[in-house]
Amino acid sequence: xxxKMNKKVKKSKKNIAVSVKDLYIxxxxxKKTSIRASWKHLGDKVEVFxxxxxVSFEIEEGKILGIIGQNGAGKSTMLRAIAGIFSPDxxxxxxxxxxxxxLSIGVGFNKxxxxxxxxxxxxxxxxxxxEEIAAKEKEIIDFADIGDFIKRPVKTYSSGMYSxxxxxxxxxxxxxxxxxxxxxxxGDVKFKEKSYNKxxxxxxxxxxxxIIVSHSLGTIKELCDEVLWLEKGEVxxxxxxxxxxxxxxxxxxxxxxxxxx
Amino acid sequence: xxxxxxxxRKYFKYxxxxxxxxxxxxxxDSYLNWLWWIIEPFCFMLIYTFVFGVVFPNNTPYFxxxxxxxxxxxxxxxxxxxxxxxxxxNNRDLVTKVxxxxxxxxxxxxxxxxxxxxxxxxxTFLLMIYQGVPITWHxxxxxxxxxxxxxxxxxxxxxxxxxxxxxxxLGNLTNIGLRMVFYLSxxxxxxxxxxxxxxxxxxxxxxxxxxxxxxxxxxxxxxxYNKIPSFEGLIFWLIIGLVLxxxxxxxxxxxxxxxxxxx
Numbered sequence: 333x334x335x336k337m338n339k340k341v342k343k344s345k346k347n348i349a350v351s352v353k354d355l356y357i358x359x360x361x362x363k364k365t366s367i368r369a370s371w372k373h374l375g376d377k378v379e380v381f382x383x384x385x386x387v388s389f390e391i392e393e394g395k396i397l398g399i400i401g402q403n404g405a406g407k408s409t410m411l412r413a414i415a416g417i418f419s420p421d422x423x424x425x426x427x428x429x430x431x432x433x434x435l436s437i438g439v440g441f442n443k444x445x446x447x448x449x450x451x452x453x454x455x456x457x458x459x460x461x462x463e464e465i466a467a468k469e470k471e472i473i474d475f476a477d478i479g480d481f482i483k484r485p486v487k488t489y490s491s492g493m494y495s496x497x498x499x500x501x502x503x504x505x506x507x508x509x510x511x512x513x514x515x516x517x518x519g520d521v522k523f524k525e526k527s528y529n530k531x532x533x534x535x536x537x538x539x540x541x542x543i544i545v546s547h548s549l550g551t552i553k554e555l556c557d558e559v560l561w562l563e564k565g566e567v568x569x570x571x572x573x574x575x576x577x578x579x580x581x582x583x584x585x586x587x588x589x590x591x592x593x
Numbered sequence: 594x595x596x597x598x599x600x601x602r603k604y605f606k607y608x609x610x611x612x613x614x615x616x617x618x619x620x621x622d623s624y625l626n627w628l629w630w631i632i633e634p635f636c637f638m639l640i641y642t643f644v645f646g647v648v649f650p651n652n653t654p655y656f657x658x659x660x661x662x663x664x665x666x667x668x669x670x671x672x673x674x675x676x677x678x679x680x681x682x683n684n685r686d687l688v689t690k691v692x693x694x695x696x697x698x699x700x701x702x703x704x705x706x707x708x709x710x711x712x713x714x715x716x717t718f719l720l721m722i723y724q725g726v727p728i729t730w731h732x733x734x735x736x737x738x739x740x741x742x743x744x745x746x747x748x749x750x751x752x753x754x755x756x757x758x759x760x761x762x763l764g765n766l767t768n769i770g771l772r773m774v775f776y777l778s779x780x781x782x783x784x785x786x787x788x789x790x791x792x793x794x795x796x797x798x799x800x801x802x803x804x805x806x807x808x809x810x811x812x813x814x815x816x817x818y819n820k821i822p823s824f825e826g827l828i829f830w831l832i833i834g835l836v837l838x839x840x841x842x843x844x845x846x847x848x849x850x851x852x853x854x855x856x
Contacts, residue, residue: 359854412689412853415691415692416692417688417689417690417691417692417850417853418850418851418852418853418854419850433691434690434691439686439687439690439691440611440686440687440691442614442615442618443618444617444618444621444622445614445617445618445621449614449617452610453607453610453611453614456606456607456610457607457687457691457693458691461606462606462610485621
């Protein structure tokens with residue numbers, strides 16, 4: 333095992349955390365319909381929408397990858413595919429045995445139950461065991477910083493408190509690979525700063541691999557080692573932030589002037 | 594199939610916790626709280642025994658217990674089928690945000706229904722004691738019978754859960770089907786007594802072709818009338834149930850990753 337790993341390290345200097353090869357994802361087949369409609373459309377050709385058309389890339393362990401692109405370029409689809417929420421139609425995604433989570437707010441919350449109970453519900457859904465959550469429970473409660481409300485039903489929370497708790501759960505229960513869809517801005521100014529710092533701390537951990545989807549080029553520039561630019565389901569460019577972002581800005585500029593004209 | 598058992602083991606604790614959470618939240622803000630779990634079936638029992646004991650009297654011994662055993666089994670089956678059709682859509686938030694084997698959702702749901710069935714069973718036992726039903730060791734056969742019922746409901750539930758994602762009006766169809774099963778299963782009447790002499794073939798068919806009628810009839814035989822259930826029948830329906838389960842597991846494994854795209 334170690335031999336094998338050493339070999340790999342020698343070859344590429346660092347371990348690969350995620351490799352995506354020739355990824356195709358299309359939306360089709362299972363289409364919502366009624367029984368009557370399905371009878372009528374029997375034998376019709378199903379519409380196929382290709383969200384991703386042959387995307388390939390690799391990320392090394394510990395790197396931060398930003399994904400940029402216009403709406404509908406396939407960014408979120410890609411994240412969800414990497415998180416395993418749906419499987420590729422063609423191609424492959426290899427996580428090399430790393431644990432992964434899509435940082436999403438308030439998964440599996442039951443609004444009538446207390447915050448504490450929801451920590452367990454949500455945490456177990458993210459794939460953690462009861463013991464692991466129990467070990468981190470205090471840390472989560474401290475980080476969420478919502479005082480006595482932790483013992484009250486979640487439906488009594490203000491929307492800010494809700495997001496604070498939800499963010500605390502996903503931020504404290506860490507995985508090897510984190511996927512972040514749009515940088516989170518939750519809570520009041522103080523908490524925002526705290527969560528941004530926490531995020532940075534999480535991200536800058538040597539061993540943690542992060543993939544961020546964002547429209548904010550500033551954030552991407554600041555946080556990411558590498559940037560992947562997607563357009564209509566295909567990779568346009570991949571490289572360092574300094575290489576890709578100017579090109580992307582140029583491209584977006586062209587698009588917007590065309591629209592104006 | 595190994596994947597199924599691996600997933601069940603992995604998510605079993607989550608399913609239990611989620612079931613507990615759902616039960617708790619059901620009664621969280623009502624005045625009488627968990628008492629509803631007892632009051633509701635108890636009142637239903639009073640209504641049914643009045644209507645079918647006083648308004649439509651008949652010769653079946655221990656009729657109130659008879660009705661209540663039927664209702665206990667029926668309610669479980671009914672909840673499982675109705676619950677599974679919209680299960681994925683009702684859990685949209687969850688399904689689109691994390692990966693979870695979809696039958697775990699059904700498993701968690703089934704635990705809440707099992708809990709309610711347990712309460713209903715306890716009330717039935719109390720009623721049986723009250724009515725002076727002779728209680729013998731044949732009573733323990735209710736366990737394998739309910740297990741068969743569970744396996745059939747779980748298998749059928751998984752299949753309906755899958756089609757419920759894409760077919761919007763599957764709910765209407767299952768409602769009709771359930772209503773039919775409800776009246777044909779002999780919950781409020783004794784199939785053998787009504788049809789046994791008039792139309793023995795129909796009676797034979799109704800009791801054997803319908804798993805719910807079969808389970809109810811066997812439950813009543815061993816719980817009220819001190820008889821041994823039909824083992825051939827139980828094994829037959831167990832096999833059917835296991836076949837339904839394996840079809841359901843197969844269908845869900847094949848399609849579950851696409852659900853997030855549809856809803």
